[in-house]
Amino acid sequence: MQLIYIHGLEADHTSVKGQWLADWCALHRPQIQVRRPNLNLPPEQVLAVLQQLIAVDPDSHVVGSSLGGFYATQCVARFGVRAVLVNPSVRPFVSMQRFFQQGSD
Numbered sequence: 001m002q003l004i005y006i007h008g009l010e011a012d013h014t015s016v017k018g019q020w021l022a023d024w025c026a027l028h029r030p031q032i033q034v035r036r037p038n039l040n041l042p043p044e045q046v047l048a049v050l051q052q053l054i055a056v057d058p059d060s061h062v063v064g065s066s067l068g069g070f071y072a073t074q075c076v077a078r079f080g081v082r083a084v085l086v087n088p089s090v091r092p093f094v095s096m097q098r099f100f101q102q103g104s105d
Contacts, residue, residue: 008066
């Protein structure tokens with residue numbers, strides 16, 4: 001089984017929460033492989049990375065923190081995985097505005 005930790009927008013794959021999760025699983029549940037991809041990418045690319053990771057192991061689960069909670073919810077809807085949300089973003093459209101702003105002329 002793999003557990004995919006999905007960090008928030010202002011974090012990366014080295015986040016403290018993700019490391020805590022990986023450390024805890026290594027100590028208490030070594031059969032669980034914790035994946036912590038760096039998802040500082042546009043939304044379409046984040047979902048593509050997550051889809052690829054989930055495809056590797058049909059028994060994947062996700063943990064999403066902050067904006068990662070939004071992506072975790074997407075994974076539940078699209079891929080049927082189970083998820084835990086940690087302080088999920090309730091206004092992801094505000095957080096992701098930077099990906100959709102057009103340049104000024």
